[in-house]
Amino acid sequence: MKSNQKPVSGGYFPRDRVRQPDAYTPWYKTSVVRSPNKALISMNNTLSEITGPVFGHSILGDLDNDMMINFAAPGESAIGQRIIVHGRVLDENGNGVPDCLLEVWQANAGGRYRHAKEGYVAALDPNFGGCGRCITDESGYYSFRTIKPGAYPWPNGPNDWRPAHIHFSLFGHAFAQRLITQMYFEGDPMIPHCPIIRTISDQNAIDDLIAPLDLANTVPMDARAYKFDIVLRGRRSTMFENRMEGN
Amino acid sequence: MVQKLNLLKESASQTAGPYVHIGCVPNFCGIEGVYPEDLGSSMVNDKTEGERITIRGKVIDGTGTPLKDVMLEIWQADHKGLYPAVNEMRGDADSNFTGWGRCPGDYTTGEYVFETIKPGIVPFMDGKPMAPHITFWVVARGINVGLHTRMYFPEEETANAADPVLGRIEHKVRIPTLIGKKTGDGEYTFDIVLQGENETVFFDI
Numbered sequence: 001m002k003s004n005q006k007p008v009s010g011g012y013f014p015r016d017r018v019r020q021p022d023a024y025t026p027w028y029k030t031s032v033v034r035s036p037n038k039a040l041i042s043m044n045n046t047l048s049e050i051t052g053p054v055f056g057h058s059i060l061g062d063l064d065n066d067m068m069i070n071f072a073a074p075g076e077s078a079i080g081q082r083i084i085v086h087g088r089v090l091d092e093n094g095n096g097v098p099d100c101l102l103e104v105w106q107a108n109a110g111g112r113y114r115h116a117k118e119g120y121v122a123a124l125d126p127n128f129g130g131c132g133r134c135i136t137d138e139s140g141y142y143s144f145r146t147i148k149p150g151a152y153p154w155p156n157g158p159n160d161w162r163p164a165h166i167h168f169s170l171f172g173h174a175f176a177q178r179l180i181t182q183m184y185f186e187g188d189p190m191i192p193h194c195p196i197i198r199t200i201s202d203q204n205a206i207d208d209l210i211a212p213l214d215l216a217n218t219v220p221m222d223a224r225a226y227k228f229d230i231v232l233r234g235r236r237s238t239m240f241e242n243r244m245e246g247n
Numbered sequence: 248m249v250q251k252l253n254l255l256k257e258s259a260s261q262t263a264g265p266y267v268h269i270g271c272v273p274n275f276c277g278i279e280g281v282y283p284e285d286l287g288s289s290m291v292n293d294k295t296e297g298e299r300i301t302i303r304g305k306v307i308d309g310t311g312t313p314l315k316d317v318m319l320e321i322w323q324a325d326h327k328g329l330y331p332a333v334n335e336m337r338g339d340a341d342s343n344f345t346g347w348g349r350c351p352g353d354y355t356t357g358e359y360v361f362e363t364i365k366p367g368i369v370p371f372m373d374g375k376p377m378a379p380h381i382t383f384w385v386v387a388r389g390i391n392v393g394l395h396t397r398m399y400f401p402e403e404e405t406a407n408a409a410d411p412v413l414g415r416i417e418h419k420v421r422i423p424t425l426i427g428k429k430t431g432d433g434e435y436t437f438d439i440v441l442q443g444e445n446e447t448v449f450f451d452i
C-alpha cells in the first residue's frame with residue numbers, strides 16, 4: 001500500500017490538568033505537605049519522554065491475571081465475590097494501546113491489605129495476596145479475575161472510608177503516558193464521600209473511573225463482570241514537525 | 248455546527264496510596280511466590296556497557312521528613328544515548344541495559360538506591376544535545392498525580408549550562424535542585440524535595 005503518511009512521531013497531547021486532581025487537596029490530609037507549592041515547569045516532549053520501557057509477554061506467569069488463585073494454596077481460592085475485570089486501554093485518539101502492562105493491587109473481601117503497615121482489624125485471607133498483572137493484546141484489550149475488594153476505613157478525617165476499589169498502574173509506550181489510578185464499582189454508596197475521589201473536581205473525570213456492571217460478559221453461575229476502560233495520553237500525528245526519531 | 252474532534256480524555260490519576268508495594272514490588276513487601284522478582288529491581292548485568300554509577304537519595308516532604316512509603320522509577324538512555332525502547336529509531340540500544348528501574352523507599356529511612364550506568368547524550372527536538380540526564384517519576388500516598396523530574400550530573404557543567412531544558416527554567420536559583428551531588432567515585436546523591444524553600448523543579452511534560 002502506498003501512502004505519503006509517515007509513522008506517528010510527534011509529542012504527546014499536553015496533560016489536561018483541569019481533569020486531573022490538584023496536588024494540594026487539604027481534605028486529603030497527606031497531600032498538604034507532599035504537594036509542590038511552585039508551578040510545574042512546562043516542557044515539550046523530548047526523546048526522553050516519548051520513549052519508555054516495554055514489557056514482553058514473557059514476564060507473565062500463568063496465574064498473574066488471576067488474583068483468585070495466584071496466592072492461594074493448591075486447590076484453594078480467595079474468599080469473596082468472584083468477579084472479572086476487563087476492558088481496553090485506549091489512547092486519546094481512540095486507538096487501542098497494545099502491549100500495555102497493567103499492574104493491579106487491592107484489599108481482600110473484608111477490606112484488609114496484605115501489608116506490614118496495614119492496621120485494620122478485618123481478617124487476612126490466607127489465600128489472597130492482592131496483586132495481579134496483565135498485558136494488553138493487539139487491540140488494547142485486557143482482563144483479569146479477582147474477588148471484589150471490601151471498603152475500608154483509613155486515618156484521615158475521624159470517620160473516612162474508601163469505597164471498594166482496585167489500584168491500577170499502567171505503562172503505555174512512552175514514559176509521558178505513565179499513569180497510576182483507581183477503579184471504582186458502579187452503585188457504591190461510598191463514592192461521593194471519598195476524600196481521595198474528591199481530589200478530582202471534574203465530575204465527568206470521576207465518572208470515567210467507575211466501572212459499570214457488565215451483565216453480558218458475566219459468566220453464569222460463576223463470576224460477575226465489570227468493564228473498565230482506561231485512557232492514556234494520545235500522540236500528535238501531524239507529519240510536518242521535527243522528526244525526533246530521525247524517520 | 249462543525250465536525251466533532253472525537254478525542255478521548257486521559258483517565259484521571261489517583262494516588263498510589265500507602266500500599267503501592269503490593270502491586271508494584273510485592274516481593275519487597277513480603278508477598279512472595281506470585282512473581283519471581285520485582286520488576287525494575289535490576290537495570291544492569293555483567294555485560295552492560297558504560298560507567299557504573301550508584302544513585303541514592305530520599306524524597307522529602309514540606310516538614311523535612313523523608314517519605315517512607317514512596318516509590319520511584321527512573322528512565323534513561325544507555326551509555327551511547329540510545330533508549331532501549333521500541334520506538335528508538337536511531338540505532339540499537341545496549342541489549343544488556345533495561346533503561347528503566349523501580350525502587351521503593353526504605354521502610355525505616357526512606358532511602359532509595361539505583362545501580363545503573365551514566366547515560367550518554369540524547370538530542371533535543373532541534374537536534375542539539377541535551378546534557379546527560381535521568382528522568383525520575385515519583386508516586387506515594389498524598390501525591391495525587393505522579394511527579395516527573397530529572398537528575399543531571401554535577402561534573403557536566405558545560406553541558407548543563409547549554410542544556411535546552413535547564414535553559415527554560417526562569418528562576419536559575421532553582422536549577423541546582425536538578426543536579427545530583429557527587430559523593431564518591433561513581434556515587435551520587437539526589438534528594439527530591441516536594442515542597443518549600445528548596446523545592447525540586449517538577450515538569451509538566
Ligand SMILES: [Fe+3]
Pocket residue numbers: 107162165167264
Ligand atoms: Fe487502596
